[in-house]
Each structure stands twice: as structure tokens, then as C-alpha cells.
Amino acid sequence: xxxxxxxxxxxxxxxxxxxxxxxxxxxxxxxxxxxxxxxxxxxxxxxxxxxxxxxxxxxxxxxxxxxxxxxxxxxxxxxxxxxxxxxxxxxxxxxxxxxxxxxxxxxxxxxxxxxxxxxxxxxxxxxxxxxxxxxxxxxxxxxxxxxxxxxxxxxxxxxxxxxxxxxxxxxxxxxxxxxxxxxxxxxxxxxxxxxxxxxxxxxxxxxxxxxxxxxxxxxxxxxxxxxxxxxxxxxxxxxxxxxxxxxxxxxxxxxxxxxxxxxxxx
Amino acid sequence: xxxxxxxxxxxxxxxxxxxxxxxxxxxxxxxxxxxxxxxxxxxxxxxxxxxxxxxxxxxxxxxxxxxxxxxxxxxxxxxxxxxxxxxxxxxxxxxxxxxxxxxxxxxxxxxxxxxxxxxxxxxxxxxxxxxxxxxxxxxxxxxxxxxxxxxxxxxxxxxxxxxxxxxxxxxxxxxxxxxxxxxxxxxxxxxxxxxxxxxxxxxxxxxxxxxxxxxxxxxxxxxxxxxxxxxxxxxxxxxxxxxxxxxxxxxxxxxxxxxxxxxxxxxxxxxxxxxxxxxxxxxxxxxxxxxxxxxxxxxxxxxxxxxxxxxxxxxxxxxxxxxxxxxxxxxxxxxxxx
Numbered sequence: 001x002x003x004x005x006x007x008x009x010x011x012x013x014x015x016x017x018x019x020x021x022x023x024x025x026x027x028x029x030x031x032x033x034x035x036x037x038x039x040x041x042x043x044x045x046x047x048x049x050x051x052x053x054x055x056x057x058x059x060x061x062x063x064x065x066x067x068x069x070x071x072x073x074x075x076x077x078x079x080x081x082x083x084x085x086x087x088x089x090x091x092x093x094x095x096x097x098x099x100x101x102x103x104x105x106x107x108x109x110x111x112x113x114x115x116x117x118x119x120x121x122x123x124x125x126x127x128x129x130x131x132x133x134x135x136x137x138x139x140x141x142x143x144x145x146x147x148x149x150x151x152x153x154x155x156x157x158x159x160x161x162x163x164x165x166x167x168x169x170x171x172x173x174x175x176x177x178x179x180x181x182x183x184x185x186x187x188x189x190x191x192x193x194x195x196x197x198x199x200x201x202x203x204x205x206x207x208x209x210x211x212x213x214x215x216x217x218x219x220x221x222x223x224x225x226x227x228x229x230x231x232x233x234x235x236x237x238x239x240x241x242x243x244x245x246x247x248x249x250x251x252x253x254x255x256x257x258x259x260x261x262x263x264x265x266x
Numbered sequence: 267x268x269x270x271x272x273x274x275x276x277x278x279x280x281x282x283x284x285x286x287x288x289x290x291x292x293x294x295x296x297x298x299x300x301x302x303x304x305x306x307x308x309x310x311x312x313x314x315x316x317x318x319x320x321x322x323x324x325x326x327x328x329x330x331x332x333x334x335x336x337x338x339x340x341x342x343x344x345x346x347x348x349x350x351x352x353x354x355x356x357x358x359x360x361x362x363x364x365x366x367x368x369x370x371x372x373x374x375x376x377x378x379x380x381x382x383x384x385x386x387x388x389x390x391x392x393x394x395x396x397x398x399x400x401x402x403x404x405x406x407x408x409x410x411x412x413x414x415x416x417x418x419x420x421x422x423x424x425x426x427x428x429x430x431x432x433x434x435x436x437x438x439x440x441x442x443x444x445x446x447x448x449x450x451x452x453x454x455x456x457x458x459x460x461x462x463x464x465x466x467x468x469x470x471x472x473x474x475x476x477x478x479x480x481x482x483x484x485x486x487x488x489x490x491x492x493x494x495x496x497x498x499x500x501x502x503x504x505x506x507x508x509x510x511x512x513x514x515x516x517x518x519x520x521x522x523x524x525x526x527x528x529x530x531x532x533x534x535x536x537x538x539x540x541x542x543x544x545x546x547x548x549x550x551x552x553x554x555x556x557x558x559x560x561x562x563x564x565x566x567x568x569x570x571x572x573x574x575x576x577x578x579x580x581x582x583x584x585x586x587x588x589x590x591x592x593x594x595x596x597x598x599x600x601x602x603x604x
Contacts, residue, residue: 002394005394006392009387009388009390009391009392010391012387013380013384013388016384020379020380020420021379094335094373094375095373095374097358098338098339098367098368098375099392100362100363100392258342261342262341
């Protein structure tokens with residue numbers, strides 16, 4: 001079997017599934033996009049109240065940051081451990097395990113296939129925000145290309161660590177609490193809540209050694225021109241490194257996890 | 267003869283948390299958890315020849331589905347040997363998974379929100395099915411199961427029976443050599459059950475596929491399987507033909523005679539040959555007698571009764587199975603560690 005052909009077929013099903021529930025997809029996306037709009041409103045206000053700048057970001061920078069943020073967020077969407085819990089406790093993993101392809105590929109391809117729909121819904125919102133606030137950002141082809149690569153790498157990384165977290169359900173069947181903790185870390189250490197330059201120094205230093213930064217802050221700052229080319233090089237290497245580490249992690253965890261599967265209810 | 271499935275001394279236990287009901291027990295369980303090791307399958311040993319259709323019979327929790335899950339690679343065994351088509355299922359090698367299929371009556375692996383046709387295209391890519399084979403099999407199965415435009419509707423809009431049919435089509439598109447069917451007719455009406463059984467029979471004949479089936483519906487087993495494996499409490503109690511099952515468990519046969527001149531003392535007959543009177547009408551009697559007394563009882567009746575018609579019946583398979591389970595229940599239970 002050509003894995004590429006399977007990826008295309010699964011991605012196509014992911015895309016078609018989104019078409020089946022157009023309204024649901026639009027509402028869900030609206031929910032995701034409200035988050036950056038709130039952050040944007042708050043931090044623009046704070047920046048203006050602080051004399052125009054906070055943590056190296058002025059109102060214009062925040063606007064650019066959160067518009068790009070919303071695209072990165074859409075690209076980063078992956079299967080959560082909640083779904084894993086549902087699958088494992090209900091024996092619904094059986095249908096994936098009986099297939100001659102690792103479940104990792106199924107979920108990755110399916111979510112990747114949904115991206116075009118989500119991006120299509122994101123575009124009008126981005127245009128409205130851009131026209132409303134007119135951020136002064138120089139978009140270059142080179143940076144856009146790096147951004148394109150980095151957001152897909154970010155999706156791979158996020159998908160991988162959520163997959164690993166999900167696999168922990170084989171031991172506890174209740175990793176929701178762990179997932180909540182992971183989200184808290186992500187909010188603080190990725191640039192999802194605020195740009196990391198607004199966080200204490202130790203948080204910024206710590207963020208270099210964890211995967212979160214490379215899934216949010218790095219692609220965003222690449223796109224809005226806040227990183228030098230050497231910094232972009234380091235970021236891309238960090239992404240490759242995390243992909244390698246998480247791939248190894250999945251190999252180790254999955255092999256042990258699957259032995260514990262009880263296939264209940266299926 | 268080639269073996270599709272080889273199983274020897276297969277064992278599987280499950281660790282199950284236990285606690286009594288109530289708040290006190292709940293608080294106590296925060297500090298100290300108790301578990302029980304439940305033996306689901308114990309020392310299972312059997313072989314299945316290529317092309318054979320084998321039915322697993324047993325009450326709920328007997329271990330039938332656990333065996334099927336171990337053979338399809340979903341579950342790891344604790345010990346013992348399991349080989350399917352020369353592969354160790356628990357290694358879940360793609361080369362193995364491409365040669366088998368598992369259909370469970372209570373589960374659907376076809377995408378819920380999409381028409382089945384979309385899922386079939388996915389399966390084509392997944393199993394690398396050549397386009398010509400894909401189209402031929404898909405159209406053939408759709409016709410055999412009389413699916414028509416059902417495959418064009420989102421699966422969520424289909425009835426249980428329709429879902430089962432589209433599921434079966436999807437599972438067979440890659441022409442699996444071994445087919446595991448776990449309660450495939452669960453919840454279906456009689457017509458639908460019959461259609462599915464015929465379809466499985468046709469598939470078995472055309473492709474020479476090995477079929478392992480669990481079902482609570484005896485009709486599934488009687489119509490599809492020449493061989494049955496009876497499991498109770500994780501242990502195999504019988505492995506052989508359906509006819510062998512009858513003789514092994516020596517169930518009484520029913521002799522029905524239509525005629526006249528019946529002796530007034532039928533109880534005397536049953537005392538002589540053993541058994542009992544099932545039915546007593548002016549022109550007809552039914553007696554249940556042990557299999558080894560059937561010949562003598564029939565000779566006697568032919569001698570004293572003016573016989574218009576005589577019929578000897580095996581007991582219904584359901585009765586037989588209940589008898590097997592009851593006998594199995596009298597065996598010492600499989601040890602459970604607490």
C-alpha cells in the first residue's frame with residue numbers, strides 16, 4: 001500500500017466530513033477564533049495604557065501577532081486525549097487497530113484533510129481584523145515559505161505529543177486531568193496566551209526546552225518578522241529535533257501501551 | 267491439509283478492579299484498591315483448516331470474543347501460541363492485517379458521517395486494492411446484499427441492518443483469507459439475518475476463506491458451521507461437528523407416532539425405555555427416549571400401534587447447548603486469584 005495514497009484518501013474523508021457539518025464547523029471555528037480576538041482586545045488596551053508598548057510589543061505588533069496566532073491555532077488542531085479516552089474505554093480503537101496502518105497516520109491525515117475548510121473560514125475573519133486594525137507588517141515570500149513549513153511542523157509536533165498523551169489512556173483510561181495540565185503548560189509556555197516576552201525570564205528560558213514554544217510562538221514570530229534568520233534556523237532545527245524525540249517516544253510508548261489494551265466493549 | 271489458525275494452550279486474564287457499593291467502600295478504595303484476576307480464556311487449543319467455517323458457542327462472558335480478539339491481533343495473550351496464516355496476530359504486522367477482517371455486530375468501522383461509498387474508496391487506498399478488483403467486488407457485494415442506493419446515504423441515516431450490510435461489504439473488499447465474525451447478526455430481523463448468512467456462505471465458497479464466528483443465534487451456527495467449539499468459563503468443552511455434539515451429550519430423541527391403537531399405559535413404555543411422554547393426543551403421541559433406546563422403542567411401537575406416520579427428531583440445538591452449558595457449569599470453576 002502506498003502510504004501517500006492512503007494519506008490522500010483519509011485527508012479527503014476528513015475534508016468531506018467537514019462539508020457534512022458546515023454549520024457545526026463554522027460555529028466551532030468561531031469558538032476558536034473568539035479566543036485570539038479577546039487576547040487582542042485586552043493586550044492592545046494594555047499596550048496603549050502603558051504608553052504604547054508592553055514587553056516589546058506595541059498595539060500594532062499585538063494585532064499582527066494574534067491574527068497570525070489564529071491561523072496557527074487552526075493549523076495546530078489535533079485529536080485530543082479526550083477522544084482517546086472515549087476510544088479506549090469504549091473499545092472503539094478496535095476499528096483502527098484492525099487496519100494495516102498505524103492509527104497515528106489515520107488521525108494525522110484526517111485532521112490534515114480538514115485544514116483547508118478551517119483555513120477557508122479563517123480567511124474572512126483575518127481580512128476583517130486586518131482592515132480594522134491595519135497592522136504594519138512586512139510580509140515577504142521567504143518568510144511566508146518558512147512560515148508554511150513551520151506551521152505544518154508545529155501540527156506534526158502537537159499531534160505527536162497529544163498522541164503520546166492519549167496513549168497514556170492505556171494505563172489509566174483517565175488522562176483528562178493530565179491533558180488539562182498539559183493545556184495549562186501550553187498556555188503559559190507556548191505563546192498561546194501572550195507573547196513569551198511578556199513572561200518572566202525563567203519561563204522564557206524553560207520554554208526553549210519544551211515543545212510548546214515551537215508550535216505557537218516560533219511560527220507566529222517568523223511570520224510577523226520578529227526573528228532573525230539565524231533564529232529561524234534554530235527554530236526549524238528545534239522543530240526537527242522535537243519531531244525526532246516524539247517519534248521515538250511514540251515508538252516506545254505505543255509498543256508497551258498496546259499490550260495493555262483490553263478492547264472492552266468492542 | 268493447511269491450517270489457517272493454530273492455537274495451543276492460549277490463556278488470557280483480565281485485571282478487574284473490585285469494591286463494594288456505598289460511600290464507605292468508595293472512600294476506602296481511595297487508599298487501598300482491590301483487584302481481581304479474571305480468567306477469560308484458559309488453555310484453549312484448536313486448529314482451523316483453510317476454508318473451514320467454525321462457530322464459537324458459549325454464554326455471555328464465556329471467552330468467545332476474547333479468543334477472536336486475540337486471533338485478530340487486538341488483544342495480547344498472557345501465554346500460549348496463536349498463529350493465523352502463519353503470523354503471530356499480536357505483532358499486528360501490516361502483511362497479516364491485510365489478510366484478515368473482523369466484523370463485530372455492535373460496532374461500525376465505516377465513517378458515520380459519510381456515505382459508505384466514500385469509506386469504500388478509503389479502504390481501496392488502505393489495502394491497495396487494484397481498481398478493477400475493487401469495482402468488481404464492490405458491485406458484486408452491493409448486488410448480493412441488495413444495497414442499491416443505500417451506499418450513497420450517510421451511514422448515520424441507515425437502519426441497523428443496513429449498517430451491518432455496508433459494514434460487511436467494506437470488510438470484504440480486500441478479500442480477506444480469514445474472516446472473524448463477532449455476533450454479526452446481533453439485533454437484526456430474521457430476513458436480514460438470513461441474507462447475511464447466505465452472503466457469508468457465498469463468500470466462503472467463492473474465496474475459500476476461513477470463517478470464525480461467534481453468535482447467540484443458533485440459526486447462524488446451524489446454517490453456517492459444520493464445526494462448533496463450545497466454550498464456558500474460558501475453557502473449551504467441545505470441539506467437533508454439530509452431529510457429534512448430539513451424540514456426545516447423548517440428548518434424548520423425540521419419537522412422534524401418528525396412528526391408532528395406542529396402548530393406554532404409555533407411562534409403562536417410558537418406564538421400560540426411559541424418558542417421558544411429551545404429547546398425548548387421540549391420534550398422535552410423542553415420546554422422548556434416550557438415544558440408545560430409540561431402536562427398541564420404535565420396534566415396540568411398530569408392534570403394538572397401527573402406524574400411519576413415524577418421525578424421529580434430534581433435540582433442538584438450543585436444548586443441546588443449554589445441556590452442554592449446564593454440564594460445564596458443574597465442572598470445577600477456573601481458579602481466580604484475588
